Amino acid sequence: MFFPISGAHISPTYLVIIGFIIGILGGFFGVGGSFIAGPALRAVGLDWNFAIGTDLAHIVGKSVVAVRQHRAFGNVDLKLGLIMAIGTIAGAEVGAQLIQMFKRAGNVNLVVSIVSIVVYLSISSFMIWESRKTLAQAQLLGGTVKGEKAKHDPSAFKHVTSGIQRLKIPPMITLPVSGVTISLWIILLVAFNGGLFSGFLGGGAGYIRMPSMVYVLGIPTHLAVGTDLFEIIISASYGTFTHAIKGNVDILIALVMHTGAAIGAQIGAISTQYFAGPKIRLAFVPLPLIGAAIIIYTLVTGHKL
Amino acid sequence: MKKETANTLRAFLIELVIYAVLVVGYFFLVLHFLGEGLQRIAQNHRYTYAGLAVLLMIGQAVLLQNVTTFLLRLIRRTQ
Numbered sequence: 001m002f003f004p005i006s007g008a009h010i011s012p013t014y015l016v017i018i019g020f021i022i023g024i025l026g027g028f029f030g031v032g033g034s035f036i037a038g039p040a041l042r043a044v045g046l047d048w049n050f051a052i053g054t055d056l057a058h059i060v061g062k063s064v065v066a067v068r069q070h071r072a073f074g075n076v077d078l079k080l081g082l083i084m085a086i087g088t089i090a091g092a093e094v095g096a097q098l099i100q101m102f103k104r105a106g107n108v109n110l111v112v113s114i115v116s117i118v119v120y121l122s123i124s125s126f127m128i129w130e131s132r133k134t135l136a137q138a139q140l141l142g143g144t145v146k147g148e149k150a151k152h153d154p155s156a157f158k159h160v161t162s163g164i165q166r167l168k169i170p171p172m173i174t175l176p177v178s179g180v181t182i183s184l185w186i187i188l189l190v191a192f193n194g195g196l197f198s199g200f201l202g203g204g205a206g207y208i209r210m211p212s213m214v215y216v217l218g219i220p221t222h223l224a225v226g227t228d229l230f231e232i233i234i235s236a237s238y239g240t241f242t243h244a245i246k247g248n249v250d251i252l253i254a255l256v257m258h259t260g261a262a263i264g265a266q267i268g269a270i271s272t273q274y275f276a277g278p279k280i281r282l283a284f285v286p287l288p289l290i291g292a293a294i295i296i297y298t299l300v301t302g303h304k305l
Numbered sequence: 306m307k308k309e310t311a312n313t314l315r316a317f318l319i320e321l322v323i324y325a326v327l328v329v330g331y332f333f334l335v336l337h338f339l340g341e342g343l344q345r346i347a348q349n350h351r352y353t354y355a356g357l358a359v360l361l362m363i364g365q366a367v368l369l370q371n372v373t374t375f376l377l378r379l380i381r382r383t384q
Contacts (some may be wrong), residue, residue, distance in 0.1 A: 237363075261331075
């Protein structure tokens with residue numbers, strides 16, 4: 001199929017399958033999936049600028065579907081998502097400026113690659129330790145996990161999270177949906193950090209934000225997944241708009257990819273009901289590792305995926 | 306396999322087949338006609354294109370989710 005905006009010839013079946021896979025991952029883990037979509041679009045000959053911009057557009061659509069499904073299960077904290085969007089956009093701008101700075105210094109690829117590998121490996125190592133320890137300690141009940149049951153989310157890291165919640169730096173924000181009261185500044189700091197990595201490393205940075213929401217803010221995993229997706233709609237829409245102005249979005253490719261993602265995102269979102277929080281966190285571990293593996297491959301071989 | 310799980314899986318597979326037929330029709334009808342117009346807007350009116358891109362994506366997301374939800378309800382009712 002010919003896509004006139006980017007001038008690319010890509011099989012629609014390939015796009016639908018990629019969209020479907022990323023949709024499942026996004027609906028289940030609350031991530032954008034750009035670490036798969038970017039290389040997958042690049043692999044069929046799309047230029048990097050189009051791969052990044054088009055992926056962001058597709059993330060908007062996929063997240064809308066997943067959020068509507070999560071919202072039906074009561075897994076979206078709109079108040080938290082809106083506050084976080086402010087910090088994320090600010091962080092993304094600072095991240096983009098940092099990229100420009102390293103670009104001028106002439107070492108952007110090496111710096112971004114090393115930072116990415118360190119961050120991805122740290123997240124995976126920490127989450128595997130925490131979720132396994134929690135699963136060993138906790139008696140997790142069977143059945144579906146939604147509504148009030150989703151708010152009961154044991155964690156071996158809870159003592160640190162509780163300490164952060166006790167920091168009374170005004171203004172304090174009460175989040176009734178998540179069952180948490182926390183300083184506005186801590187929420188903004190977590191969002192800013194996610195945005196910074198999004199601007200610096202590309203993609204939606206859900207692999208940083210979702211764990212941060214669980215471990216730093218103390219948001220139950222199911223709500224963190226749904227709320228992260230809601231926040232991704234806002235930040236990815238902003239990213240799509242700015243990339244489209246720069247001529248980096250082929251919306252027709254994004255629309256075709258999204259037909260697969262629409263089904264995948266629903267399957268992913270519905271599947272979260274059947275898993276307790278620590279199990280979702282343990283299953284999340286391979287995602288940053290895949291991202292790290294892609295970057296190590298690029299560094300070692302010199303080929304971009 | 307439990308009867309309920311088998312029914313859900315069967316409903317999902319039927320939904321996938323109907324959805325695939327609808328999506329193929331969608332590719333050839335809607336995207337074919339949209340292609341040229343969108344390309345012209347992308348080249349000449351960048352801001353309009355940027356706004357349209359976000360709106361089209363959200364619009365398709367809402368439409369497809371409603372279609373899949375409707376299909377699933379319809380299939381479950383007929384089973």
